[in-house]
Amino acid sequence: MARALDVVSSRSALLILREAFYGTTRFDDFAQRSGISEPVAAARLAELVEDGLLAKEPYREPGQRTRLAYRLTDKGAELFPVLVALMEWGDRWLAPDGAPVVLTHQDCGEAVHIELRCAAGHPASLDELDLEAGPGRHAAGA
């Protein structure tokens, strides 16, 4: 987890990733929608590309010069549960007016939530968990 935090612990990186999950791909939109300054957005986008969470793709609209689009890689897309867990916690503890955004399941329209479950399919609450040393226990920085 400590290594994961090295990649995503800045507030602005997570705000940019959230916009990427919402479908934003263009630099101007990232800066504007995430509410962070253009220089900071540019620095964070470059870091997210370097860390392999976003990939740059050239695109060109008619009559315009070639620009770059930023798209989530698999590595970036798999951070989605972290953002959903943060959203749920913020909605519950910090949003007196209710959730600003609701995630729903396209197939059935029901609200989507994050859950802890074991491989046998049981929901698992915090007080039902054991922590065990894993194979990488003694790796540096674990």
Place this chain on the structure above:
Amino acid sequence: MARALDVVSSRSALLILREAFYGTTRFDDFAQRSGISEPVAAARLAELVEDGLLAKEPYREPGQRTRLAYRLTDKGAELFPVLVALMEWGDRWLAPDGAPVVLTHQDCGEAVHIELRCAAGHPASLDELDLEAGPGRHAAGA
């Protein structure tokens, strides 16, 4: 989510919360186990208490003066899915030697993972989700 990031976006805050989930309660142990300096640990612990994620409780061991223990509140404990989601992502993308810690379900011994599921009980992947405006859509800072 932006408000949630205001509370927990620092690397050191998340490292201290992780130790709290592992059962750490004493100042000296937080500083030592999270690998951050004592002044930074003291500042983060004070902020986490102020934000209501940890609560201070006096305790006294025989022959010692009264000290303070830091315990997770409900608000703090409910951040656990965020940390599990970060751990899982880090294990998958950043831990070539395997997971340093494995979470298991006490009842059945199976590994525990984070999942997105809808209220109807279906597992929901990223490409099956819709985003809808919620009741707090126009709240400041949402």
